[in-house]
Amino acid sequence: MKKTVQILLFLVALLISFQVSASYTKGINSTSLVAEEDTSMIHAARNFKNVCASCHHEDFSWFATRKWKYGKGQNDIYTSAKTGYPDFGMPSFKKVFSEKELRDLAKLVYTKLEFNIGENGIKDLDTKRIVTEKLNIRLDTVVTGLSSPWGIAFLPDGDMLVNDREGKMYRYRNSQRVAEIQGLPTIQVVGQGGLFDLRLHPDYKNNGWIYFSYPSCSVDKEVGWNTTLMRARIKDNILVDKQELFRALPETKVGHHLGGRITFDGKGHLFLSVGDRGNGENAQSLTNDCGKIHRLNDDGTIPADNPFYTTPDAKKSIWSYGQRNPQGLLYNSDTGILWENEHGPKGGDELNIIQPGRNYGWPVICFGINYDGTILTKDTAKVGMEQPITYWVPSIAPSGLAFVKGDKYKGWEGNILVGSLRFEYLVRCEMIGNSVIHKEIMFPNIGRLRTIEMGPDGYIYISIEDPGIIFRLVPVP
Numbered sequence: 001m002k003k004t005v006q007i008l009l010f011l012v013a014l015l016i017s018f019q020v021s022a023s024y025t026k027g028i029n030s031t032s033l034v035a036e037e038d039t040s041m042i043h044a045a046r047n048f049k050n051v052c053a054s055c056h057h058e059d060f061s062w063f064a065t066r067k068w069k070y071g072k073g074q075n076d077i078y079t080s081a082k083t084g085y086p087d088f089g090m091p092s093f094k095k096v097f098s099e100k101e102l103r104d105l106a107k108l109v110y111t112k113l114e115f116n117i118g119e120n121g122i123k124d125l126d127t128k129r130i131v132t133e134k135l136n137i138r139l140d141t142v143v144t145g146l147s148s149p150w151g152i153a154f155l156p157d158g159d160m161l162v163n164d165r166e167g168k169m170y171r172y173r174n175s176q177r178v179a180e181i182q183g184l185p186t187i188q189v190v191g192q193g194g195l196f197d198l199r200l201h202p203d204y205k206n207n208g209w210i211y212f213s214y215p216s217c218s219v220d221k222e223v224g225w226n227t228t229l230m231r232a233r234i235k236d237n238i239l240v241d242k243q244e245l246f247r248a249l250p251e252t253k254v255g256h257h258l259g260g261r262i263t264f265d266g267k268g269h270l271f272l273s274v275g276d277r278g279n280g281e282n283a284q285s286l287t288n289d290c291g292k293i294h295r296l297n298d299d300g301t302i303p304a305d306n307p308f309y310t311t312p313d314a315k316k317s318i319w320s321y322g323q324r325n326p327q328g329l330l331y332n333s334d335t336g337i338l339w340e341n342e343h344g345p346k347g348g349d350e351l352n353i354i355q356p357g358r359n360y361g362w363p364v365i366c367f368g369i370n371y372d373g374t375i376l377t378k379d380t381a382k383v384g385m386e387q388p389i390t391y392w393v394p395s396i397a398p399s400g401l402a403f404v405k406g407d408k409y410k411g412w413e414g415n416i417l418v419g420s421l422r423f424e425y426l427v428r429c430e431m432i433g434n435s436v437i438h439k440e441i442m443f444p445n446i447g448r449l450r451t452i453e454m455g456p457d458g459y460i461y462i463s464i465e466d467p468g469i470i471f472r473l474v475p476v477p
């Protein structure tokens with residue numbers, strides 16, 4: 001009897017020691033290691049949240065919806081995290097985390113891949129009646145079946161044009177896709193790049209011009225690409241009369257920070273945002289187009305009253321500089337003020353009022369820190385550099401910008417809406433004059449919020465990515 005117990009105990013001990021080593025080599029879960037597993041997974045989850053989530057979504061949906069490029073095995077994920085893909089916007093984390101931490105991160109991501117985004121990509125959100133501070137909102141699904149709806153434009157005949165970042169432009173009528181617009185230029189759908197914004201000329205009814213932005217190469221892919229602005233007309237769902245109006249230089253193979261928002265001032269000019277292309281120094285030099293807001297005449301020529309028009313060596317189209325990655329840009333025709341939002345580095349996302357000739361400080365001043373946790377700059381202010389109207393730490397990754405106008409949204413009048421790609425919600429900024437006095441987070445978990453538009457019907461439209469959906473916000477009792 002005693003002997004059997006001894007043998008049993010021995011077998012149990014053997015089993016445990018076998019599982020200990022197995023779990024180290026293969027990452028297999030083992031009940032005897034639950035406590036340790038838990039702490040290392042909690043630690044990994046914390047690392048993911050603090051470091052990886054700023055680009056990959058806190059809920060892992062970036063991975064869940066990913067067409068994997070480098071492999072989704074645990075080892076592949078480990079390699080990706082270790083080496084990074086600096087040319088495509090992911091730094092290496094070799095020096096940031098220990099071997100074990102990298103392995104644990106890979107394990108965490110790998111196990112979370114089972115994660116399932118629900119119907120329509122909306123998680124835990126009842127779209128029929130969402131209670132917010134001032135209004136109850138129903139989310140009407142207007143368009144589905146896209147990847148990343150960027151630019152949205154409402155045509156006078158009631159049709160809607162939508163740019164999908166994948167490099168497609170579609171026409172919708174009553175929520176049905178009625179055409180894919182043909183004849184698009186060659187678009188670099190690489191990294192963060194693709195078909196971006198889409199705007200109608202303020203006098204579209206008479207001249208038929210549409211304006212859109214995208215990265216393209218002037219020479220070839222081996223040299224690189226940069227944000228480009230084109231205008232064209234649509235005839236029988238084909239782009240005609242195409243004119244390239246602007247191309248940011250220099251071109252680079254870096255896949256991120258392209259900006260790409262377009263807005264008109266209704267006085268014959270338009271503004272275009274261009275990101276720093278991953279090189280902060282660009283933003284402080286007037287001799288290149290990156291990290292800037294540009295101002296052009298609507299035919300692409302450069303207005304002679306631009307602030308650096310006569311400055312030697314400066315790019316004449318520059319309206320403001322010191323920007324990092326401006327993903328929201330909108331001219332308020334009621335006030336004559338140009339608003340912008342941009343991605344700061346890990347904290348320090350900004351909402352700005354853009355004034356001609358001003359320097360918005362990147363990378364000399366900012367409120368953020370580098371993704372690897374190192375200090376970027378200890379200065380948050382400097383003479384000759386503008387302060388944001390408001391900023392976000394941690395980063396929300398702002399995109400899209402709209403002013404609430406009209407009478408459909410009681411209590412929201414005059415508010416500024418900003419989307420969050422990272423935290424997947426809509427921010428409603430209550431304003432007194434040009435100051436933000438209150439921020440409300442609305443629709444948490446809705447998905448990566450890319451674009452916000454006030455429709456001609458007076459309703460707010462928002463687009464989310466991966467899967468790409470356009471919703472209309474309808475106030476309900």
Ligand code: HEC
Nearest residue numbers: 051052055068069070071077080081085088089090093371
């Ligand atoms: C600054 C933004 C950023 C951060 C921070 C970041 N990544 Fe990435 N990551 C990216 C981008 C962009 C890509 C896509 C690269 C490409 O398309 O070539 C990527 C790709 C990946 C891939 C490969 C996906 C595939 O298609 O094969 C993995 C795995 C990954 N990241 C894991 C991580 C982990 C783990 C962390 C945290 C330690 C992390 N990333 C932090 C931006 C980031």
